[in-house]
Amino acid sequence: MLKLSDVETSYGKIKALKGVSMEVPERSIVALLGANGAGKTTVLRTISGVVHPLNGTIELWGKRIDRVPAERIVGMGVAHVPEGRHVFAGLSVLENLKMGAYGRKDKSNIKGDLDRVTDYFPILGKRRSQPAGTLSGGEQQMLAISRALMARPKLLLLDEPSLGIAPKVITEIFSIIRTINVEEKTTILLVEQNAFLALAIAHYGATCSKLETSCFQAQLRSSSRVTR
Amino acid sequence: MIAQQMVSGLAAGSLYALTALGLVLIFKNTDVVNFAQGDFGMVAAFVALMAISQFKVPFVLATLVAIVTTAILAVVVDRLTIRPMKNASMLSLMIATLGVYMILHGVAGAIWGRDTKAFPSPLPSDPVSVNGVVIGQGHLWILAFGFIISAVLFVFFRYTTAGLAMRATAEDRMAARLMGVNVSRIFALTWGVSGALAAVAGILLAPLVYLSPNMMSDVLVKAYAAAVLGGFGSLPGAIVGGLFIGVAENLAGEFISTELRTTFAFVLIVVVLAVRPTGVFGRRIQAKV
Amino acid sequence: MPQLQARDVTVRFGGLLALDRVSLEVNQGEIVGLIGPNGAGKTTLFNCISRYYHPDEGSLVFEGHQLLQRRPHDIIGLGIARTFQNVELFKTMTTLQNMMVGLHCRTGSVWTNMLSFPSARRFEREAYVKACRVAEILGLSRVLDQVVSNLPFGYQKIIELGRALVSDPKLILLDEPAAGRNNQETKELAGLIRQIRNEFGITMLLVEHDMTLVMNICERIYVLDFGRNIAHGAPAEIQSNPAVIEAYLGEKNALAEA
Numbered sequence: 001m002l003k004l005s006d007v008e009t010s011y012g013k014i015k016a017l018k019g020v021s022m023e024v025p026e027r028s029i030v031a032l033l034g035a036n037g038a039g040k041t042t043v044l045r046t047i048s049g050v051v052h053p054l055n056g057t058i059e060l061w062g063k064r065i066d067r068v069p070a071e072r073i074v075g076m077g078v079a080h081v082p083e084g085r086h087v088f089a090g091l092s093v094l095e096n097l098k099m100g101a102y103g104r105k106d107k108s109n110i111k112g113d114l115d116r117v118t119d120y121f122p123i124l125g126k127r128r129s130q131p132a133g134t135l136s137g138g139e140q141q142m143l144a145i146s147r148a149l150m151a152r153p154k155l156l157l158l159d160e161p162s163l164g165i166a167p168k169v170i171t172e173i174f175s176i177i178r179t180i181n182v183e184e185k186t187t188i189l190l191v192e193q194n195a196f197l198a199l200a201i202a203h204y205g206a207t208c209s210k211l212e213t214s215c216f217q218a219q220l221r222s223s224s225r226v227t228r
Numbered sequence: 229m230i231a232q233q234m235v236s237g238l239a240a241g242s243l244y245a246l247t248a249l250g251l252v253l254i255f256k257n258t259d260v261v262n263f264a265q266g267d268f269g270m271v272a273a274f275v276a277l278m279a280i281s282q283f284k285v286p287f288v289l290a291t292l293v294a295i296v297t298t299a300i301l302a303v304v305v306d307r308l309t310i311r312p313m314k315n316a317s318m319l320s321l322m323i324a325t326l327g328v329y330m331i332l333h334g335v336a337g338a339i340w341g342r343d344t345k346a347f348p349s350p351l352p353s354d355p356v357s358v359n360g361v362v363i364g365q366g367h368l369w370i371l372a373f374g375f376i377i378s379a380v381l382f383v384f385f386r387y388t389t390a391g392l393a394m395r396a397t398a399e400d401r402m403a404a405r406l407m408g409v410n411v412s413r414i415f416a417l418t419w420g421v422s423g424a425l426a427a428v429a430g431i432l433l434a435p436l437v438y439l440s441p442n443m444m445s446d447v448l449v450k451a452y453a454a455a456v457l458g459g460f461g462s463l464p465g466a467i468v469g470g471l472f473i474g475v476a477e478n479l480a481g482e483f484i485s486t487e488l489r490t491t492f493a494f495v496l497i498v499v500v501l502a503v504r505p506t507g508v509f510g511r512r513i514q515a516k517v
Numbered sequence: 518m519p520q521l522q523a524r525d526v527t528v529r530f531g532g533l534l535a536l537d538r539v540s541l542e543v544n545q546g547e548i549v550g551l552i553g554p555n556g557a558g559k560t561t562l563f564n565c566i567s568r569y570y571h572p573d574e575g576s577l578v579f580e581g582h583q584l585l586q587r588r589p590h591d592i593i594g595l596g597i598a599r600t601f602q603n604v605e606l607f608k609t610m611t612t613l614q615n616m617m618v619g620l621h622c623r624t625g626s627v628w629t630n631m632l633s634f635p636s637a638r639r640f641e642r643e644a645y646v647k648a649c650r651v652a653e654i655l656g657l658s659r660v661l662d663q664v665v666s667n668l669p670f671g672y673q674k675i676i677e678l679g680r681a682l683v684s685d686p687k688l689i690l691l692d693e694p695a696a697g698r699n700n701q702e703t704k705e706l707a708g709l710i711r712q713i714r715n716e717f718g719i720t721m722l723l724v725e726h727d728m729t730l731v732m733n734i735c736e737r738i739y740v741l742d743f744g745r746n747i748a749h750g751a752p753a754e755i756q757s758n759p760a761v762i763e764a765y766l767g768e769k770n771a772l773a774e775a
Binding site: 048050069070071072074075079080082086087088089090091095098099100102103147151 | 389392393395396399400402403404405406407408409410411
């Protein structure tokens with residue numbers, strides 16, 4: 001479904017990715033693991049068009065997307081939940097969710113989708129008129145994921161959903177990520193520092209190794225094998 | 229007497245508020261402090277006058293033409309001066325808008341001349357008496373328009389998708405892009421709306437003063453004060469700040485000294501800011517750690 | 518007598534009780550964990566100790582000093598340094614510059630610095646040497662001259678720890694030091710925190726969600742929920758405490774079945 005070939009990305013003079021190749025099969029959950037600074041976040045940012053690669057190609061269902069700007073990628077079915085959540089703090093929970101559906105043409109279905117995503121995270125329904133900035137870290141992460149779902153993505157990019165969140169809430173969020181994968185048939189590319197956690201729900205793992213940043217793919221199911 | 233001064237103060241304050249709204253909108257959404265905001269209003273007044281006196285266009289249509297022209301002018305200013313400098317510091321951008329201010333001044337002077345011109349008002353201006361208080365009708369019209377436009381803005385930001393997208397962009401540009409918001413279009417819209425606000429202020433002011441390239445200078449300075457008083461970032465704050473300054477300077481003119489009315493208003497602002505440095509509606513900027 | 522003693526600290530935000538009579542004691546040289554759900558008040562307590570917030574009630578004593586009578590900028594001079602949940606570094610400065618800021622509290626007056634007296638220059642040099650040494654311990658030597666905003670989050674957190682260390686603290690408050698680090702890097706961090714304590718005798722109080730780190734290095738753990746102390750004890754006790762499992766840890770293998 002998604003295919004990266006020799007993608008190179010840099011921020012100014014600093015090279016962040018030096019030739020990343022990977023594939024994400026449809027309906028799978030792929031966990032992208034690796035050390036700090038290996039470029040995992042940059043991989044997601046390059047896919048969603050926040051930065052454009054210097055070289056290499058990114059294909060979504062065989063269609064090149066590496067020159068498409070971020071604001072158009074979401075319309076092609078790719079939603080990106082960025083690192084640090086980036087909810088609109090001054091907007092209410094409901095307004096955040098509406099922003100998630102901003103680019104959609106089928107306005108009539110949005111109402112139903114609002115109910116559907118708040119079914120996954122009922123706490124958001126309770127807090128719908130509260131400013132997003134007043135939510136706790138875990139709730140903000142739930143909101144960021146739900147907001148992305150409002151775009152009805154085929155591919156969901158999740159950047160460190162566990163960052164700064166209590167263990168019990170992490171478990172809740174991760175099991176819902178798995179539910180979303182099954183029920184919504186959404187393909188998920190997950191960047192996560194906590195390999196045990198990520199591989200507990202992933203079908204495939206890929207690692208970005210330090211400095212080298214070439215990714216390879218391995219079929220993994222048991223979390224015990226990636227202990228390094 | 230007080231009631232009369234209050235009403236004319238509120239009217240003047242509405243003009244400050246309208247101009248301040250444009251300033252705050254541009255600042256919130258694009259991080260630009262726009263010195264040319266007042267001149268957008270001046271250009272609008274001249275365009276309207278030209279349409280009425282040279283092309284014999286009816287007043288309402290002339291006003292619409294002026295508003296649209298100014299909105300387009302503001303968008304063009306954004307495209308030609310601000311957008312190419314998108315990575316520049318805030319100070320550089322401020323200087324750039326100061327440059328736009330100079331250019332608009334010069335061009336307006338060249339086209340329409342530096343001598344003052346009278347602006348015909350189609351609205352009746354004879355004073356009316358409400359409960360024994362004599363009020364200039366012109367003031368009432370300004371108040372009414374100020375109120376209507378504030379209400380329209382409120383509805384726009386609260387209930388429309390474009391308004392929501394604008395607020396989201398002001399909060400977090402990257403996240404807004406990820407939602408599919410075309411940020412450069414939002415910037416253009418911001419400048420356009422701000423230009424239109426300035427145009428309304430300019431045309432409302434025009435019948436009360438004579439047209440000249442400098443006609444908005446006083447309004448602009450007070451609009452800045454209003455924005456700062458309101459917390460420079462809050463739209464309701466800009467409105468309240470504008471009205472406050474208008475009333476304060478009128479009451480000071482009445483009871484203290486006509487010469488010192490502006491001085492007094494600004495002293496009051498200094499005092500308010502000393503007590504509340506973030507402005508009346510400003511959020512305290514203390515990072516959550 | 519404990520080095521740091523918080524007694525019945527209460528903080529209200531409007532109608533919300535952020536901290537409700539929270540007490541805690543930390544002894545010199547200990548590594549103590551502070552855990553609990555998001556919004557339980559952990560960072561709020563840190564903010565009280567570093568004097569960002571003023572508690573409505575309660576007392577905070579550090580080595581005999583009443584902290585609540587001190588101003589925020591006195592705190593580091595007393596020997597309490599901290600790191601921040603979301604990293605508060607000077608983003609456009611390099612790693613080295615950021616770490617040298619940590620010594621700022623020890624410099625002389627503004628005048629001796631501005632006039633560049635020999636004492637000030639000597640001080641600059643010492644600060645430089647010290648920052649380099651700390652960087653070496655923390656494995657930051659490679660990025661000393663890089664601007665911090667270009668570095669990954671995990672690095673930035675360590676630079677904050679470096680800045681804290683450079684100020685010669687007696688107690689460091691660590692706010693989520695493991696955030697943004699993978700399992701291997703968290704393991705390295707655990708070694709580092711232990712090493713700092715053992716070599717320099719610095720007391721560590723840390724807020725953290727990564728339970729492998731907390732259970733691994735902390736000698737004692739305090740648990741907060743809804744602004745209240747709900748448990749306190751050694752890691753093993755905490756892990757099996759039903760109240761803590763219910764409020765915070767969750768069932769251990771909730772994700773394993775599928």
